[in-house]
Structures are given as structure tokens and as C-alpha cells.
Amino acid sequence: MYQLLIKTFVRDYKNTENAHVREQYGTVCSIISIVCNIVLVVFKLIFGTLVHSVSIVADGYNNLSDAGSNIATFFGFKLANKHPDAEHPYGHGRFEYITGLGISFLIILVGLMSLKDAVLKLFNPEAVKFSVPALIALIFSVLVKIWMGYFNRKAGKEINSTALEAAAQDSMNDVMATSATIVALVASLVTDLPVDSLIGAAVSVVVVISGISIAKSTIDPLLGIKPDPETIKEIENYLMSYDCVMGIHDLMMHDYGPGRRYLTVHCEVDASIDMMTTHDEIDNIERAMMEKFHILTTIHMDPIDIHDTLTNDLRDKVTSIVESIDSSLSIHDFRIVRGPTHTNLVFDVLMKDDKYSKKELNKLITSKVKEMNTTYYCVINFEYSFV
Incomplete structure (x- = not known):
């Protein structure tokens, strides 16, 4: 019936x-x-x-x-x-x-x-x-x-x-x-x-x-309830399936009623590729997200330098340091700014809980980075996951 x-x-x-x-x-x-x-x-x-x-x-x-x-x-x-x-x-x-x-x-x-x-x-x-x-x-x-x-x-x-x-x-x-x-x-x-x-x-x-x-x-x-973890995982896997997307972070979903969801996300892209080409690919992804998930998506491009040896090496080492402190922590938007007397390591740390205060984490990460090289200075932005 x-x-x-x-x-x-x-x-x-x-x-x-x-x-x-x-x-x-x-x-x-x-x-x-x-x-x-x-x-x-x-x-x-x-x-x-x-x-x-x-x-x-x-x-x-x-x-x-x-x-x-x-x-x-x-x-x-x-x-x-x-x-x-x-x-x-x-x-x-x-x-x-x-x-x-x-x-x-x-x-x-x-x-x-x-x-x-x-x-x-x-x-x-x-x-x-x-x-x-x-x-x-x-x-x-x-x-x-x-x-x-x-x-x-x-x-x-x-x-x-x-x-x-x-x-x-x-x-x-x-x-x-x-x-x-x-x-x-x-x-x-x-x-x-x-x-x-x-x-x-x-x-x-x-x-x-x-x-x-x-x-x-x-x-x-x-x-404003936290989105369904399975849906977020499916979205993340879908975004990462595109060759131009090298990483994602700062994903936020807003629910304005059934069938009326809005998504914003930062996607890391290769800075060496022509921005117009990358922008066209990002536009295609936004349209595909609407067709597949019925979610109006806005993607912010974060260009990253993947061809600089020192940047890649330091990114891997800082990632290991942060994960050794707490496996639930992760970093993104990593870049370095070289100077005559010191080098700034600029990055964001994503926190999942309040196990550590931001001040404690900053001190722990900075001290471990200093052990690698005393001329390295950390410029860290701490943030919580929206999903």
C-alpha cells in the first residue's frame, strides 16, 4: 500500500x-x-x-x-x-x-x-x-x-x-x-x-x-549539529579523488533545512600549475558536488609549493613532531619564510579536543622544532575541526 x-x-x-x-x-x-x-x-x-x-x-x-x-x-x-x-x-x-x-x-x-x-x-x-x-x-x-x-x-x-x-x-x-x-x-x-x-x-x-x-x-x-561523520568521510574521499586536490582542510557544512546544505572547504593545489587551469578544475568539482551530494559547495584554493626540497622535508618532519605529541593532531597550510638570521615555519594545527591547551601545544611543538635547528621559529595557528 x-x-x-x-x-x-x-x-x-x-x-x-x-x-x-x-x-x-x-x-x-x-x-x-x-x-x-x-x-x-x-x-x-x-x-x-x-x-x-x-x-x-x-x-x-x-x-x-x-x-x-x-x-x-x-x-x-x-x-x-x-x-x-x-x-x-x-x-x-x-x-x-x-x-x-x-x-x-x-x-x-x-x-x-x-x-x-x-x-x-x-x-x-x-x-x-x-x-x-x-x-x-x-x-x-x-x-x-x-x-x-x-x-x-x-x-x-x-x-x-x-x-x-x-x-x-x-x-x-x-x-x-x-x-x-x-x-x-x-x-x-x-x-x-x-x-x-x-x-x-x-x-x-x-x-x-x-x-x-x-x-x-x-x-x-x-x-547547528555536527554533520554525519560517514557523509563527511565520503565527501573527503570524493574531493581527494581529483588529481588537482593534494589535501583538504577547514571543511564546514551548514544545514538550512533538508536538501539545503552548504559546504565550504579549503583544497591544497600545486602552486606551480597555472592558476586559471586549476581554477577551472575547482569550478568543475563544485558543480560535481552539487550533482552528486546536492550540496552547494564553495572551494577555497590554497596553493602549496611541492617542488621545494627544504619545504617538503620540513613539512614531513613537523608533521611527525605534531603526531608524536598526539596522533589526533594534524597540520596544513605549511610554508616557510626564509630570512638572513632565521627561518619562519608557518602552519596551522588542527585540534580535535582539549587534551592540550593551545599554549601547551605551542610550547611543545616549538621546543621540538628548535631541537632540529635553533634558527627555526614556529608561527602556529591553532584551530578546531568543524566536523
């Missing part, structure tokens, strides 16, 4: 990195969820009225609020796919994260309200009366919500959408809550214990925890 609906209503459904395709996924999922929730609302209101069940009618109104969150998701995807404008040159992709954040807050609110009601009923228990019509309505609701949860979760994983993941979790929370009601309804046949309240309290806690988890997953990209 999932594949049939996606293939029918989403054009080019396999191209999940494309912003328009993502919008189609979000639209399809939102409309299906809205329709399912409205069906549940109508079914429960009619059924509840016919059998005079207040609980079924109340659950129907709860599904009406679920439809409201689905409408928010629908508009979230529409807004996220708006073209960049003068005020928002990086686009509106983060609307999708904001939608997921809103749903997560709604989940937390519902969980807390349910927890309050469950605790109050523990102290003032109400008798739960078994009803076959009520049982049928609840089971039907569970089956529909399970399918909705499956559909949204699968689509959410396909396009890596926190908004759809949040919608899926919202459906599964309803499944847990309704299942708890079913258990309490059946238990009322054999016991007078407040099973309904106990199970309701436990489910409410799970709902609140899931809401917090979803909130974190949507807040992280809004704040």
Missing part, C-alpha cells in the same frame, strides 16, 4: 534529496493523515453518540486535534519549499524542523495532561464499564493509527524528515494510549483495581519521553 501510494502521487520518488520531491512526500503523508483522522472523528462521534459513550466522543475530538497537527505538517512542508527571497537568501527549509518541534511540544503537552488525569484518577478512581461497541471503536482506532504511524515513519526515513518522524510518533503514542484503554476496559470485567489509571500513567510518561526525544532531534539541526 505504501509503495503504491508513493509511486502514484510522488513524481521521481527516488530522488529524495530534491526539495520538490520532499514536499510531495510531506503533502501525501499529511493529506492521508488528515483523511484518516477525519474518518476516525466522524466514526467515533457517530458511534459514541449512538451508544451514549462519553469516552468515545472525547477520543473523537482528540483525533480532531491530531488532524490539526497534520494540517500544520502540510503547511510546514509547503513553507519549507518556498524559494529564497531577499530576507531569507538561504531558503525556508528550516520550517520543516520548526513544524517537527511544534508537534513535539504538542506531544509533551498531551502526555503531561494525560499524566495529570491518570494521577488524579488514582486518588479518585472511576469505575470503567465494559462495552462491546466501545471495544470495537477502540480497536478500529488502533488499527488505523498503526497504519498511519507506519506510513509516516517509512516516509520520514525515506526523506530523513523529523516532521514526519514526529507525526509517526504522535500516531504511535495514540496507539499506546488507546491500547491502554482497551486493556483497562477488558480488565474491568475481572477486577475493580484502578488498572486504567496505572496503565494511563505509565503510557503518559512514555509519551512525554518520546516528545522530548523528538524535540531534541529537531532542535539540534536548528542550533
Whole structure:
């Protein structure tokens, strides 16, 4: 059913990195969820009225609020796919994260309200009366919500959408809550214990925890989370596959919403090759990055002298010195400036953690370099990795 609906209503459904395709996924999922929730609302209101069940009618109104969150998701995807404008040159992709954040807050609110009601009923228990019509309505609701949860979760994983993941979790929370009601309804046949309240309290806690988890997953990209290490490794290997690229550093990735990533990176190139030729190759790499990874890439060229024997020899020795201090350290942008009385060794050191302070590292590296030659002076710039 999932594949049939996606293939029918989403054009080019396999191209999940494309912003328009993502919008189609979000639209399809939102409309299906809205329709399912409205069906549940109508079914429960009619059924509840016919059998005079207040609980079924109340659950129907709860599904009406679920439809409201689905409408928010629908508009979230529409807004996220708006073209960049003068005020928002990086686009509106983060609307999708904001939608997921809103749903997560709604989940937390519902969980807390349910927890309050469950605790109050523990102290003032109400008798739960078994009803076959009520049982049928609840089971039907569970089956529909399970399918909705499956559909949204699968689509959410396909396009890596926190908004759809949040919608899926919202459906599964309803499944847990309704299942708890079913258990309490059946238990009322054999016991007078407040099973309904106990199970309701436990489910409410799970709902609140899931809401917090979803909130974190949507807040992280809004704040600027560290990129996926596997993706960065793949990008680094791809860049290094080009003959003109001799080394890379200062790689930074910015996420402005799914399908709207921006990358800046420094690529070391041979200084002896004509810069116009190298520049043309770099332009080709930037275009290839967009085609392969759907990332708008800006590459800064760092010309390095690879034919000077002394520079190469000192670069290798300084690299060994830095790595002997800590294997996680690395150097780049190495060059030398010769003078009549001394030679400056200018380079950057990339730090992965705070095992050493910059002052300590500078002292250690300088002292070891001085052991090679007292006329060598280190000019070091320390920086942290952005990935």
C-alpha cells in the first residue's frame, strides 16, 4: 500500500534529496493523515453518540486535534519549499524542523495532561464499564493509527524528515494510549483495581519521553549539529579523488533545512600549475558536488609549493613532531619564510579536543622544532575541526 501510494502521487520518488520531491512526500503523508483522522472523528462521534459513550466522543475530538497537527505538517512542508527571497537568501527549509518541534511540544503537552488525569484518577478512581461497541471503536482506532504511524515513519526515513518522524510518533503514542484503554476496559470485567489509571500513567510518561526525544532531534539541526561523520568521510574521499586536490582542510557544512546544505572547504593545489587551469578544475568539482551530494559547495584554493626540497622535508618532519605529541593532531597550510638570521615555519594545527591547551601545544611543538635547528621559529595557528 505504501509503495503504491508513493509511486502514484510522488513524481521521481527516488530522488529524495530534491526539495520538490520532499514536499510531495510531506503533502501525501499529511493529506492521508488528515483523511484518516477525519474518518476516525466522524466514526467515533457517530458511534459514541449512538451508544451514549462519553469516552468515545472525547477520543473523537482528540483525533480532531491530531488532524490539526497534520494540517500544520502540510503547511510546514509547503513553507519549507518556498524559494529564497531577499530576507531569507538561504531558503525556508528550516520550517520543516520548526513544524517537527511544534508537534513535539504538542506531544509533551498531551502526555503531561494525560499524566495529570491518570494521577488524579488514582486518588479518585472511576469505575470503567465494559462495552462491546466501545471495544470495537477502540480497536478500529488502533488499527488505523498503526497504519498511519507506519506510513509516516517509512516516509520520514525515506526523506530523513523529523516532521514526519514526529507525526509517526504522535500516531504511535495514540496507539499506546488507546491500547491502554482497551486493556483497562477488558480488565474491568475481572477486577475493580484502578488498572486504567496505572496503565494511563505509565503510557503518559512514555509519551512525554518520546516528545522530548523528538524535540531534541529537531532542535539540534536548528542550533547547528555536527554533520554525519560517514557523509563527511565520503565527501573527503570524493574531493581527494581529483588529481588537482593534494589535501583538504577547514571543511564546514551548514544545514538550512533538508536538501539545503552548504559546504565550504579549503583544497591544497600545486602552486606551480597555472592558476586559471586549476581554477577551472575547482569550478568543475563544485558543480560535481552539487550533482552528486546536492550540496552547494564553495572551494577555497590554497596553493602549496611541492617542488621545494627544504619545504617538503620540513613539512614531513613537523608533521611527525605534531603526531608524536598526539596522533589526533594534524597540520596544513605549511610554508616557510626564509630570512638572513632565521627561518619562519608557518602552519596551522588542527585540534580535535582539549587534551592540550593551545599554549601547551605551542610550547611543545616549538621546543621540538628548535631541537632540529635553533634558527627555526614556529608561527602556529591553532584551530578546531568543524566536523
